[in-house]
Amino acid sequence: MAITLTHYLVLASVLFVIGLIGVMRRKNLLMLFFATEILLNATNIAFAAISHYIGDLSGQMFAFFIIAIAASEVAIGLGLLIVWYKRTGKIDLDQMNSMRG
Amino acid sequence: MEHYNVANPYFGVFVLFVLTFGAFYATTVIARLASRALAAKDTEKIKLTVYECGPEVTKQPNRISTQFYLFALLFLLFDVEIVFMFPWAIDFKLLGWFGFAEMMMFILLLAIGFVYAWKKGALEWHNIK
Amino acid sequence: MLEPIHVALGSLNIATLAPMLIAIVGALSILIIDLAKGGLHKSLYVMIALLFLLLDLGALVDFGGVFLKNGTILGFFDVMLMDGIAILSQIIIVVGSMLFIPLALTSKRFHEYDYPEYFALFMFMIAGFQFMVATDNLIMIFIGLETASLALYTLIALHNRSKSFEAAVKYFTMGALAAGFYAFGSMILYAISGSVEINQIATIMAEDHYRNIGYVLLSMAFMIAAFGFKLSMVPFHTWTPDVYEGSSAALAGYMSIVPKIAAFVVAMRLFEFLVHSGVAWLQVILYIGVVVTMTASNIWALVQSDVKRMLAYSSISHAGFVMAAILIGTTQSNTGLFLYWALFSFTNLGAFTMLWVNRQKNLIAGQSSDHPYEKFSGMVKTMPMAAVMMGLFMLSLAGIPPFGLFWGKMYLIGSAVSSGYTVLALIMALNSAIAGYYYLKLIVFMFMKEPIVGYDQYYFMNASLSLKTIIGIAAVGTIFAVFAVNPLLKVITLFVYNSGY
Numbered sequence: 037m038a039i040t041l042t043h044y045l046v047l048a049s050v051l052f053v054i055g056l057i058g059v060m061r062r063k064n065l066l067m068l069f070f071a072t073e074i075l076l077n078a079t080n081i082a083f084a085a086i087s088h089y090i091g092d093l094s095g096q097m098f099a100f101f102i103i104a105i106a107a108s109e110v111a112i113g114l115g116l117l118i119v120w121y122k123r124t125g126k127i128d129l130d131q132m133n134s135m136r137g
Numbered sequence: 138m139e140h141y142n143v144a145n146p147y148f149g150v151f152v153l154f155v156l157t158f159g160a161f162y163a164t165t166v167i168a169r170l171a172s173r174a175l176a177a178k179d180t181e182k183i184k185l186t187v188y189e190c191g192p193e194v195t196k197q198p199n200r201i202s203t204q205f206y207l208f209a210l211l212f213l214l215f216d217v218e219i220v221f222m223f224p225w226a227i228d229f230k231l232l233g234w235f236g237f238a239e240m241m242m243f244i245l246l247l248a249i250g251f252v253y254a255w256k257k258g259a260l261e262w263h264n265i266k
Numbered sequence: 267m268l269e270p271i272h273v274a275l276g277s278l279n280i281a282t283l284a285p286m287l288i289a290i291v292g293a294l295s296i297l298i299i300d301l302a303k304g305g306l307h308k309s310l311y312v313m314i315a316l317l318f319l320l321l322d323l324g325a326l327v328d329f330g331g332v333f334l335k336n337g338t339i340l341g342f343f344d345v346m347l348m349d350g351i352a353i354l355s356q357i358i359i360v361v362g363s364m365l366f367i368p369l370a371l372t373s374k375r376f377h378e379y380d381y382p383e384y385f386a387l388f389m390f391m392i393a394g395f396q397f398m399v400a401t402d403n404l405i406m407i408f409i410g411l412e413t414a415s416l417a418l419y420t421l422i423a424l425h426n427r428s429k430s431f432e433a434a435v436k437y438f439t440m441g442a443l444a445a446g447f448y449a450f451g452s453m454i455l456y457a458i459s460g461s462v463e464i465n466q467i468a469t470i471m472a473e474d475h476y477r478n479i480g481y482v483l484l485s486m487a488f489m490i491a492a493f494g495f496k497l498s499m500v501p502f503h504t505w506t507p508d509v510y511e512g513s514s515a516a517l518a519g520y521m522s523i524v525p526k527i528a529a530f531v532v533a534m535r536l537f538e539f540l541v542h543s544g545v546a547w548l549q550v551i552l553y554i555g556v557v558v559t560m561t562a563s564n565i566w567a568l569v570q571s572d573v574k575r576m577l578a579y580s581s582i583s584h585a586g587f588v589m590a591a592i593l594i595g596t597t598q599s600n601t602g603l604f605l606y607w608a609l610f611s612f613t614n615l616g617a618f619t620m621l622w623v624n625r626q627k628n629l630i631a632g633q634s635s636d637h638p639y640e641k642f643s644g645m646v647k648t649m650p651m652a653a654v655m656m657g658l659f660m661l662s663l664a665g666i667p668p669f670g671l672f673w674g675k676m677y678l679i680g681s682a683v684s685s686g687y688t689v690l691a692l693i694m695a696l697n698s699a700i701a702g703y704y705y706l707k708l709i710v711f712m713f714m715k716e717p718i719v720g721y722d723q724y725y726f727m728n729a730s731l732s733l734k735t736i737i738g739i740a741a742v743g744t745i746f747a748v749f750a751v752n753p754l755l756k757v758i759t760l761f762v763y764n765s766g767y
Contacts, residue, residue: 052446065435119431
């Protein structure tokens, strides 16, 4: 069976849903960052596949920029996480409930 | 699409207010149900502990310093920029001087970032007590 | 052997990058000055930032002149797009930033302003917003959005309180999710059209008569979710009150204005062509979104006990109000959007600065949050001038006639009526009436109640001459808006009409 564009798109959608469930389900901040990375990289797969399929390079360009942005997002996120960990000793989202209303 | 042609505009207002409250209520209920269904329940402590072939798990004696994270973070940032140099390197001849000038500008910006990180002491390994 | 390509520098139109480059050069020079000589006073950095923003504004005004003469300017392989709404929104962004940066010159010492990085990040953020509005390339919008958002998360976290970190982390997780949604939505658009430029996507879709309408709607659902997070539309608003409460009042005020105008412009570019082509479902979704956002956030605002949280919910409600302009989608309503936001930024600047000058370091006994209503109780007896100012901003937010926001509200509701959305206009008017209640509640506290001992020592504790000047500017802008509305409207209509919106 030949692998077509549809397979890649289905793979991307499945990964996206996995990432989405991860964002909703995970309470650990580090795991939550993993989930957002899965979200963005699922899109990367789809972009590269579509770009090859229609023979246009801008999709691959988009994928490159998503990679760079995902990296800087992780950098900022880890920075926040380190400060948060130094302050509280925990990286649990349930700990963040000082504001209500 | 046709605009909402309701005979009495106030009736439309009423309907939309009811809809608003309905949607408002529905979002809260859905959010609550979804989070209840999806949330990780850490009730069973033993199930979540690390399995170490029988003996009781010992706590890790030395915690990893957060300094490692800082290094990993800087490495990641500078490492990922290769993504932009790679296509340029492949079509280096095709892109000519214009591409070269652009890439030099890009590297210059990276260098400013690097010098900044260096001067701020982010690359020094602080002694751990 | 392939021939190397030659790019004529003239065809690039590098000048279209000038406004953003000025902001970036400003940021870099702040960093370099810090490297060369550390420990300088924050006022120097404020001055440098203001100077570069002034240059930026000059470049934008220049572009405005060129635009009115020659029409839309494209540049840099058609990635940069300087049309009327790009120039207008950039002017609002830069002027808003120029008014918010001096709020760093407080009389109290704050941890974050000791770092020059604060101002550098601020400039990077402004450049990010400018990139976001001055393009119709989905890649460029994404980069601008993320540059600005990542800088903003860091700025929030720099305010050294545990609530600020909490706010930054919450905003960050929501923002990361929104970025994922945006990327996925633009992936679907790319899959069905093979292009990443919004105007080309629109042309291609119109050519095949919206054959893939199901996928278009799916991608629009993702886009609405992504921009719903940025614009804090209900039900994607959950982060807003927490983030506003956690960050400093100065930054919270900034967040309620500048990021939103940038997101509005992108939403305008993205949704407008679909609204015009009669894609009914998108209209219905937007209609419900607008009504729910306005009404639900007003109801939440009614029950708040903290003025800052109340203002957070009120800014959600205002965003919903303005989102109606994108739903209506006529030149008149889009003009109304910019007019409303320009007037709103002055009023909200004043309101949040009033909170900022009354900031207290420690809560007194029995105080539940930073700015409860009781804090302002009987303010007219201890500081009559301050109470009058705060009352003025509240009246303007409520839309009481002679003050700023009334004209914006009237123009927007008028545009809704004239394009046949009578019901929507009624809902907008009704919501303004509901909103009046919680703004008047603060006025009642200030003017009718007895002072509570203990709070008065914090009034204007954080004030300095520059902060008072900012409050003065905001007050002048709010009171005398009545004279500025007509000329403003003329200019805005000219810009909006000529860019085809």
